[in-house]
Amino acid sequence: MKIVVCIKQVPATTAEKRYTSDLRLDRMASESVINPLDEYAIEQALRLLESGAVESVGYLSIGPESAAEALRRALAMGGDDAWLVSDQALAGSDEWATARVLAAALDRLAPDVALMGMASDDARGSLVPGAVAAMRGLPLLSYGSELTVKGDAARIRRLTAAGFDIVEAPLPVVATVTDQVGEPRYASLKGIMAARRKPMETWSLADLGLDPDELHGAALTRVIEARKPEAKTPTERIENVSPDEAVARIADRLAAWKLI
Amino acid sequence: MTYRLTDEHVELRAVVRELAEERIAPRAAEIDAKAEFPWDLKELLAKQDLLGTPFPAAFGGTELDGIGQAIVVEEIARADATTSLIPIVQKLASLPILLAGNEEQKARYLPRLASGEWLIAFGLSEASAGSDVAAMRTRARRDGDDYLLSGSKRFITHGSIANVVIVFALTDPAVGGRKGSSAFIVETDTPGFSAPRLEHKMGIRGSPTAELNLDEVRVPAANRLGDEGDGFRIAMATLDRSRVSIAAQAVGIAQGATDFALGYAAQRDQFGKPVAELQGIQFMLADMASQTEAARQLTYAAAAAVDAGAPDLGYLTSSAKLVAGDTAMRVTTDAVQVLGGYGFISEYPVERMMRDAKITQLYEGTQQIQRLVIARQLLQRAGVRRSAAR
Numbered sequence: 001m002k003i004v005v006c007i008k009q010v011p012a013t014t015a016e017k018r019y020t021s022d023l024r025l026d027r028m029a030s031e032s033v034i035n036p037l038d039e040y041a042i043e044q045a046l047r048l049l050e051s052g053a054v055e056s057v058g059y060l061s062i063g064p065e066s067a068a069e070a071l072r073r074a075l076a077m078g079g080d081d082a083w084l085v086s087d088q089a090l091a092g093s094d095e096w097a098t099a100r101v102l103a104a105a106l107d108r109l110a111p112d113v114a115l116m117g118m119a120s121d122d123a124r125g126s127l128v129p130g131a132v133a134a135m136r137g138l139p140l141l142s143y144g145s146e147l148t149v150k151g152d153a154a155r156i157r158r159l160t161a162a163g164f165d166i167v168e169a170p171l172p173v174v175a176t177v178t179d180q181v182g183e184p185r186y187a188s189l190k191g192i193m194a195a196r197r198k199p200m201e202t203w204s205l206a207d208l209g210l211d212p213d214e215l216h217g218a219a220l221t222r223v224i225e226a227r228k229p230e231a232k233t234p235t236e237r238i239e240n241v242s243p244d245e246a247v248a249r250i251a252d253r254l255a256a257w258k259l260i
Numbered sequence: 261m262t263y264r265l266t267d268e269h270v271e272l273r274a275v276v277r278e279l280a281e282e283r284i285a286p287r288a289a290e291i292d293a294k295a296e297f298p299w300d301l302k303e304l305l306a307k308q309d310l311l312g313t314p315f316p317a318a319f320g321g322t323e324l325d326g327i328g329q330a331i332v333v334e335e336i337a338r339a340d341a342t343t344s345l346i347p348i349v350q351k352l353a354s355l356p357i358l359l360a361g362n363e364e365q366k367a368r369y370l371p372r373l374a375s376g377e378w379l380i381a382f383g384l385s386e387a388s389a390g391s392d393v394a395a396m397r398t399r400a401r402r403d404g405d406d407y408l409l410s411g412s413k414r415f416i417t418h419g420s421i422a423n424v425v426i427v428f429a430l431t432d433p434a435v436g437g438r439k440g441s442s443a444f445i446v447e448t449d450t451p452g453f454s455a456p457r458l459e460h461k462m463g464i465r466g467s468p469t470a471e472l473n474l475d476e477v478r479v480p481a482a483n484r485l486g487d488e489g490d491g492f493r494i495a496m497a498t499l500d501r502s503r504v505s506i507a508a509q510a511v512g513i514a515q516g517a518t519d520f521a522l523g524y525a526a527q528r529d530q531f532g533k534p535v536a537e538l539q540g541i542q543f544m545l546a547d548m549a550s551q552t553e554a555a556r557q558l559t560y561a562a563a564a565a566v567d568a569g570a571p572d573l574g575y576l577t578s579s580a581k582l583v584a585g586d587t588a589m590r591v592t593t594d595a596v597q598v599l600g601g602y603g604f605i606s607e608y609p610v611e612r613m614m615r616d617a618k619i620t621q622l623y624e625g626t627q628q629i630q631r632l633v634i635a636r637q638l639l640q641r642a643g644v645r646r647s648a649a650r
Contacts, residue, residue: 076275186279189309189322192271 001054001149003045004111005079006102006132007038007061009070010122023223024092025122034070037117039077039184044147044177045115046078046185053149056080058109062090062101068200075195076187082200083109089205089212094219095123099131101215104208106136112171113154118143118178129176139169145180261576263327263564272324273331279308280339288340291466292612297421298466301343305336306376314351314358319370326563330508334556337512338519341616342466344512346379348505349418352624353382355498356426356443360486365445369424381422383413383446383472384495390415391629393428393495394437398474400429400444407431407484409444409452409477415623419470420455422448427474428495431488441491445483452477463615500574500633501566503581503624507559510584510620514552517588517595517613521545524599524608535598544598548591555584575637578630585620585627592617 011030018026034042045057057079061067064086071082085105090097106114119126133140141147144156145164155168156175187195205212236253238246254260284301291298305311313329315321324332329351337344354373357365372378389395398411409429419425425446432440446453452475459469486494522545525536535541562580565573592614596603603610621627 186308187275188307189272189275189313189324191309192275193322196268 002056002058002109002111003048003054003113003115004058004060004106004109005038005041005045005074006106006114006116006128007042007059007070007074008035008117008120008122009033009061009063009067010035010120013121019226022092023226032066032069034073035117035120035122037119037121037179039117040179040181041115041117041177042074042077042079043184044144044181045113047182048147048149049078054112058082058111060102060105060109060114061085062093062098065202068202071200072195073187075198075200076192077185078191079198081198084200084202085205085208086202087205087212089215092219093215094221095125095127095131096220097215099128099135101205101208101210102128103132103135104210105203106132108208110172112173113147113149114138114172114174115147116174116176118176129174133174136174139173141167141169141173141175144175144177147175147177147181261561261565261568261570263560265327265560269328269331272328273335276310276332276335277338279304280335284336284343285339288342288609289606289612291340291342293465293606295460295465297468298340298343298346301340302346302376302379305343305346310336311347311350311376312374313347314354315370315374319366319374321370321374326504326567327560330504330511330559330563333505333508334512334515334559337509338516340466341509341513341613341619342464344509345417345464345467348502348509349382350376350380351505352498352502353380353418353422353424353426355502356382356485356494357445359497359501360443360490360494361445364482365485369445372423378423379418379421381416381418381425381470382498383416383419383425383427385413385415387412387414389437391626394441394492396428396430396437396441398427398429399433400431400442400479402431402481403478405481407444407479407481409446409474409479411474413472413474415459416455416470416472417467417623419472420458420468424448425453425472426485427472427479428491429474431491435489438492439489441495442488443485443491443494444479445485446474446477446479450477450479461619463612463617463619499624500577503577503630504559504563504566506620506624507555507562507577507580507584510581510588510617511552511556511559513613513617513620514548514555514584514588514591517592517610517617518545518548518552520608520610520613521548521595521598524602528599541598544594548594551587552591555580555587558583572637572641574633578625578633581620581624582627582630582634585617588617588620589614 009032012033020026048054049057059071059074059082061071062085068084075082085101116129130140141156143158145159146157148155152171153168154173158165238249309322310332312321313324313332317323333344357369373380386396400407400409427444427446428441430440431442454473455470456473457471525541526534528535559580562576565576595610596614599610602608
């Protein structure tokens with residue numbers, strides 16, 4: 001039983017994002033981290049590995065060569081091996097192109113579970129897991145607060161407004177988990193040292209048998225503009241009045257907005 | 261001494277900094293206020309293998325080089341000086357075993373120390389034997405295959421919580437501490453060993469500083485490190501190497517204060533603009549940053565000298581501790597100044613950092629002792645003979 005966790009390297013949320021002249025995120029300009037939502041997928045996979053439910057955990061990422069750092073950090077948390085798909089033709093890929101490439105790489109790796117975070121912290125499209133499942137003709141178990149595997153089926157527990165849904169599908173599957181799985185672990189020093197010796201392979205599009213032309217310049221969509229959000233209207237402060245007066249004024253204002 | 265930071269060092273710093281910012285920094289104020297040893301953080305550091313950095317892999321350690329060990333201490337101290345003492349003292353008190361222990365002693369003690377299962381303390385100072393180490397009065401009297409240890413120790417960091425203490429005691433009182441002392445590995449559950457009192461301190465308040473009492477404590481001769489009479493030599497060789505950790509702690513405290521003051525100055529508005537735009541504040545921040553950087557580089561050079569086994573390593577380690585300790589005191593004092601009145605109150609961390617900084621000028625040799633070590637090496641190089649009496 002093998003899980004491959006798909007991870008994405010993203011700019012740290014604390015970093016200011018900058019764009020290149022062709023409206024791409026300037027990844028060199030800021031510190032990069034593993035997409036925090038992917039860390040929950042890593043944690044879930046490693047818990048299954050530790051419990052003996054799966055035999056191996058690998059990692060797959062698409063990105064520039066520097067994305068190897070994110071894979072190395074994941075390997076420091078645990079797991080066995082990693083693959084990076086890196087190709088100049090993939091610069092500026094959208095969700096569709098990303099899903100195509102991931103699907104091709106996963107076809108080759110053939111894991112029982114391809115596990116992903118519920119969204120990426122930078123783009124937040126949340127489209128890739130569903131697209132990968134559709135392209136590979138596999139069931140999608142999405143938004144799990146817990147993933148379990150048993151026999152030839154995978155099961156997730158999904159939080160809903162009414163309670164929980166328990167959803168099961170025959171392996172192999174594509175699955176996503178949420179931050180409900182539990183806090184991701186920190187890499188230990190021995191983990192970091194061991195990660196330097198774990199196998200990591202880099203694949204180009206040609207290695208995956210993909211034709212760059214077929215990927216439509218790596219995107220079906222195109223960013224036509226990027227701009228900062230409009231400045232907010234100034235905050236109205238109610239100060240230096242008695243609590244009763246303040247409450248009355250806040251209530252009036254909420255009523256004027258028809259919120260109460 | 262030449263040295264170079266590797267990619268591994270850079271990665272190590274990032275990993276420890278993340279851990280320290282997320283898990284240690286939020287605990288620092290409470291640890292200080294309650295003066296409670298942070299057992300939770302000791303467990304965390306043990307789990308992350310950060311207590312095993314000086315130990316050989318064969319004994320379960322991670323065998324980092326000196327600069328790597330310094331980086332770990334520095335990044336923890338940047339968040340909390342008390343917590344940084346956990347790896348510092350684990351190394352300090354294990355050094356006698358690493359330097360002078362036989363294979364049986366290493367096999368018995370190092371794995372449990374590297375994993376953090378056991379804590380260890382360094383029992384050298386006494387009430388009347390601080391800088392004058394040789395004035396120690398604790399006795400070790402031979403009794404068959406054992407020694408009976410009697411006396412008391414003072415200012416022993418972690419002395420009350422350690423599972424083992426390295427105790428230095430006179431085996432030949434007639435010739436004095438310099439030639440007549442020996443080092444013993446003492447397990448603290450041995451009858452007659454007690455830690456009756458803790459000090460109330462201005463800084464590193466979560467780290468228990470204990471008085472130890474030894475009342476006919478029976479220690480097997482197999483637990484003696486080296487030969488009888490090696491005690492002073494083992495203690496000095498240990499301190500020559502361990503004070504790099506104190507330099508690293510001081511650098512970390514200074515960096516923490518600099519970073520906090522910078523962040524505060526950037527968001528604190530006075531006269532209609534952030535105080536960071538005032539040149540008077542900028543000059544202070546520039547001095548804090550550059551002096552901290554200088555102390556850091558000297559600390560790494562000293563760490564590399566220890567790794568290389570340089571004959572004059574004491575010259576560099578004492579210089580690093582002297583410069584870094586003074587830097588920590590000056591920089592944290594300036595950080596309080598940058599914050600103004602807010603720096604003086606416990607709502608902000610810089611007053612704690614200033615109180616914590618002071619100890620780096622005192623322990624593992626006062627700044628004055630560091631100057632003596634440095635001067636001794638200088639005179640030796642210049643061919644000046646020392647008088648026999650010192």
